[in-house]
Amino acid sequence: MAPMVAAAETSLQGLLEGAKQYQVPLYQRTYSWRKPQLSRLWDDIVKLAEDRAHNPKATHFIGSLVLAPSPNNGPAGVSQFLVVDGQQRLTTLSILLCALRDYRAKHESAEHRERLNQQYLINPWRPEEHRLKLVPTQADRAAYTDCLDSNPHAGGADQVGAAYRFFVAQLAAADDPDDLIDIQRIEDAVISGLALVSVTAQQGDNVHRIFESLNNTGLKLTQADLLRNYLFMKLPTRAEAVYNSLWLSLQTMLTPTELELLFWLDLVQRDARIKQTDIYAGQQARLDRLHSEEETEAEVRRFGRLGSLLRLILHPDEEQDPGVRRRLQRLSAWGTTTVYPLLLHLLDRREQGTAPSEQIAAAMLYVESFLVRRLVIGRATANTNRILLSIVTEMDEDLPVDEAVRAYLSVGRKYYATDASVRDHVRSIPYYLNGRPHQRNLVLRWLEESYGSKEPVALDSLTIEHVLPQTPTTEWRQMLAADLDPEEDFGEAHEALVHTLGNLTLTGYNAEMSNSSFAVKRVQLAKSGIVLNQEIAGRDRWSRPEIHARADALADRIISLWPGPTAQAGKQSDVPWDVMNKALAELPAGSWTTYGDLAALIGTAPQPLGVRLANHPAPNAHRVLQVEGTISPGFRWLAADRTDDPVEVLRAEGVEFDGHGRASQSQRIGVEELAQLAGLTPDDLPKRLPRPRPDQDVPLAEQFVEQLTSMQGSAVAVATIALIEAWTDQGGFLLYGTGGETSCFLMARDRGHQLGDIWPAVIYPSGKFEVVFQHLSVRPPFDDIVLREKLRRRLNDVSGIDIPAAKIALRPGFPLAVLADADARENLLDGLRWFHGEAQMSADAELDTV
Numbered sequence: 001m002a003p004m005v006a007a008a009e010t011s012l013q014g015l016l017e018g019a020k021q022y023q024v025p026l027y028q029r030t031y032s033w034r035k036p037q038l039s040r041l042w043d044d045i046v047k048l049a050e051d052r053a054h055n056p057k058a059t060h061f062i063g064s065l066v067l068a069p070s071p072n073n074g075p076a077g078v079s080q081f082l083v084v085d086g087q088q089r090l091t092t093l094s095i096l097l098c099a100l101r102d103y104r105a106k107h108e109s110a111e112h113r114e115r116l117n118q119q120y121l122i123n124p125w126r127p128e129e130h131r132l133k134l135v136p137t138q139a140d141r142a143a144y145t146d147c148l149d150s151n152p153h154a155g156g157a158d159q160v161g162a163a164y165r166f167f168v169a170q171l172a173a174a175d176d177p178d179d180l181i182d183i184q185r186i187e188d189a190v191i192s193g194l195a196l197v198s199v200t201a202q203q204g205d206n207v208h209r210i211f212e213s214l215n216n217t218g219l220k221l222t223q224a225d226l227l228r229n230y231l232f233m234k235l236p237t238r239a240e241a242v243y244n245s246l247w248l249s250l251q252t253m254l255t256p257t258e259l260e261l262l263f264w265l266d267l268v269q270r271d272a273r274i275k276q277t278d279i280y281a282g283q284q285a286r287l288d289r290l291h292s293e294e295e296t297e298a299e300v301r302r303f304g305r306l307g308s309l310l311r312l313i314l315h316p317d318e319e320q321d322p323g324v325r326r327r328l329q330r331l332s333a334w335g336t337t338t339v340y341p342l343l344l345h346l347l348d349r350r351e352q353g354t355a356p357s358e359q360i361a362a363a364m365l366y367v368e369s370f371l372v373r374r375l376v377i378g379r380a381t382a383n384t385n386r387i388l389l390s391i392v393t394e395m396d397e398d399l400p401v402d403e404a405v406r407a408y409l410s411v412g413r414k415y416y417a418t419d420a421s422v423r424d425h426v427r428s429i430p431y432y433l434n435g436r437p438h439q440r441n442l443v444l445r446w447l448e449e450s451y452g453s454k455e456p457v458a459l460d461s462l463t464i465e466h467v468l469p470q471t472p473t474t475e476w477r478q479m480l481a482a483d484l485d486p487e488e489d490f491g492e493a494h495e496a497l498v499h500t501l502g503n504l505t506l507t508g509y510n511a512e513m514s515n516s517s518f519a520v521k522r523v524q525l526a527k528s529g530i531v532l533n534q535e536i537a538g539r540d541r542w543s544r545p546e547i548h549a550r551a552d553a554l555a556d557r558i559i560s561l562w563p564g565p566t567a568q569a570g571k572q573s574d575v576p577w578d579v580m581n582k583a584l585a586e587l588p589a590g591s592w593t594t595y596g597d598l599a600a601l602i603g604t605a606p607q608p609l610g611v612r613l614a615n616h617p618a619p620n621a622h623r624v625l626q627v628e629g630t631i632s633p634g635f636r637w638l639a640a641d642r643t644d645d646p647v648e649v650l651r652a653e654g655v656e657f658d659g660h661g662r663a664s665q666s667q668r669i670g671v672e673e674l675a676q677l678a679g680l681t682p683d684d685l686p687k688r689l690p691r692p693r694p695d696q697d698v699p700l701a702e703q704f705v706e707q708l709t710s711m712q713g714s715a716v717a718v719a720t721i722a723l724i725e726a727w728t729d730q731g732g733f734l735l736y737g738t739g740g741e742t743s744c745f746l747m748a749r750d751r752g753h754q755l756g757d758i759w760p761a762v763i764y765p766s767g768k769f770e771v772v773f774q775h776l777s778v779r780p781p782f783d784d785i786v787l788r789e790k791l792r793r794r795l796n797d798v799s800g801i802d803i804p805a806a807k808i809a810l811r812p813g814f815p816l817a818v819l820a821d822a823d824a825r826e827n828l829l830d831g832l833r834w835f836h837g838e839a840q841m842s843a844d845a846e847l848d849t850v
Contacts, residue, residue, distance in 0.1 A: 012120070013191045017120070019126065021079070022133065029137075031137075048194070052188065066083075095160060096190060098121065098147040101117065153653065165585060165587075168619065223260055230283075230284055230287065238293045309348060313328060316328035335438065336371075338385040367409070372443055373422060377422065379415040381434075381680060395407070396408070447561070464504050506532060507533065583677045584619045587677065592629070594624065595624055596627055597668075597669070622646040666804050711767065743765075744763040758839050760772065771813060776788055781839070794830070797827060798831070799821060800814065
């Protein structure tokens with residue numbers, strides 16, 4: 001018999017106010033929301049806060065919460081419930097309340113701390129076991145309590161800490177100094193505007209059985225299925241004729257996923273705020289206004305016409321006009337679906353005869369230019385989706401369509417970079433750390449194509465090469481040092497140059513060149529048919545003056561190829577301080593970074609960055625140290641009443657210091673890791689591993705060994721191969737990457753497995769053994785942070801490996817040279833055997849339950 005339940009719509013306020021406690025049962029999985037889920041929730045909250053400014057009664061439904069009375073309900077006057085379903089949502093909202101409380105207490109008034117604590121987070125004056133309103137599952141409890149109690153470990157590297165840091169960073173970014181109540185509006189939206197359905201089972205029901213029934217998976221109807229059914233329900237006498245004459249061709253032209261995309265694009269052209277999860281509800285509300293079969297049939301016909309246009313967007317080679325085809329191909333290659341509503345609108349304008357192909361192609365070029373220029377100034381990810389989705393509804397319809405698109409992109413804080421901004425930033429922004437790898441590669445390919453070489457080169461297979469290498473040899477250090485001022489630090493100067501566009505090119509010899517001297521690289525580059533490489537090969541040396549000169553030349557070419565904004569483009573900050581603040585807000589407790597690392601991230605120098613931190617509030621500014629790990633002599637707390645020693649604060653957070661007051665270098669977060677934290681690069685490894693065809697396995701393995709030997713020498717190569725062979729002997733297998741550098745993945749399960757593929761590490765011939773904690777955080781059983789922490793500790797038992805806890809959400813590594821020591825290699829193998837056993841054990845357990 002199904003359990004008896006009571007359901008009621010409520011808000012977070014109604015759920016948490018009063019003496020209540022929500023306990024997450026042990027059979028629930030640990031907290032697992034990551035940035036994609038957190039970002040969606042945050043975007044919904046921000047939009048709701050904006051809507052409630054005009055309509056205070058506006059709400060946003062975020063799902064259900066299934067509860068059961070706790071069997072432990074006692075006489076303490078606290079109503080206790082088990083969270084049967086919805087614990088991820090409830091935990092996330094409680095973490096958000098902690099972040100709101102701490103942010104408002106720090107930036108507005110201390111009274112917010114007690115107010116939010118006593119109303120929504122704790123049961124004051126109750127026994128300790130009843131103090132928390134939310135009691136997470138055991139594995140998450142310590143991290144959640146750290147956030148709840150605002151202790152020094154709050155915001156650690158675990159998933160709970162990552163969510164806390166995410167919300168603090170978003171609040172800092174959303175806080176407009178000119179708007180005194182913007183954070184208050186966000187709090188009101190969270191507390192009163194988020195609507196949930198609370199479903200409470202009866203006392204004595206089998207809670208675990210309820211949980212199982214809620215989580216049974218089955219084949220669900222898609223939103224496109226639901227919409228098709230709804231449309232034909234409105235065609236009682238014309239359904240078969242309309243299906244055969246109109247719908248069938250549409251269904252043949254587009255896949256089910258593409259059909260759903262079409263229905264979303266249609267809605268977005270009217271309201272940019274519509275989410276893809278609301279397709280059916282949005283279309284149903286619109287179709288409810290149709291009162292006859294003729295109107296419904298006309299609507300199906302309109303969908304058919306738009307479907308043929310979407311087909312062109314998805315398959316640009318089918319477009320007949322060469323100018324439009326070229327722009328569609330490029331925007332398709334860029335890979336952002338949020339430009340689709342505009343493309344559909346443009347093609348529809350041409351179809352309706354209100355804009356010729358020339359205007360349509362020009363409008364698409366402005367969008368391409370907007371994306372490229374943002375990438376080169378380090379603003380690739382700043383609200384791009386929202387901007388692109390809003391073009392159709394907000395551009396000026398009285399202008400020709402190409403000029404309307406350009407004008408819309410040119411005003412406000414959209415970062416459509418001016419010519420002057422491009423020239424300033426190409427020299428200093430770490431281009432290689434911004435945006436998605438294929439987009440960085442595309443811009444270089446398009447630059448090369450612009451030279452119109454008579455000997456075309458197959459650009460698809462080329463990878464990005466750092467001419468000044470990421471790991472400089474003595475020869476490179478001497479060349480660069482010759483151009484430095486006496487007071488300049490080599491490491492900071494190297495970081496400021498190595499990832500900039502002026503130092504990057506395309507090559508098919510990436511692995512072969514690696515850290516080779518410039519004399520060797522010149523020879524390789526001169527052989528290339530690529531104009532970009534021949535320009536570099538014509539130089540006698542490669543250091544700061546040459547890199548800056550090439551950056552200036554590339555900036556001029558970018559300006560000539562991709563038109564800029566109108567003269568009305570708003571003045572925007574030359575330095576992305578908001579990116580710095582986001583990276584600092586995401587710095588885990590127990591870690592630190594340097595002024596040089598931060599400066600390289602945002603394309604400025606350490607000195608102005610230090611001045612900025614000394615005079616403007618920034619999250620976790622005390623975690624920014626000098627390059628040797630010491631507190632800057634000029635450091636001071638911005639709060640006048642704060643006098644505590646920053647070293648002691650860092651120690652309390654988990655940073656280790658030696659006898660000379662220098663922070664442990666192993667806990668330092670470098671430029672590439674800062675870019676991960678700031679969201680400048682994707683959060684995880686590619687979702688699909690490069691999988692070579694069977695006949696390619698041997699050549700790729702041979703390439704790996706050849707590159708490994710040439711880059712690391714025979715001793716390290718032999719030791720690495722010995723470890724790889726031991727991995728396969730115990731049942732693991734190998735996959736090889738297909739890039740210029742042939743990486744080796746230590747696989748424990750393949751992609752076809754019921755639990756998905758999993759690998760603990762990637763070996764790079766250039767010298768890094770990379771531990772992929774970021775990948776493991778979404779792969780069972782290592783989605784449990786307890787197991788990832790066990791792996792980290794096992795690795796740290798190996799001589800030469802020291803991975804700090806603060807990096808457990810990243811992709812840290814250690815040099816392959818560690819493997820040359822036989823004892824270290826055997827100890828590492830012990831850790832890998834343990835990993836393999838855990839991965840297989842969870843796989844066997846899953847099979848037993850099927």
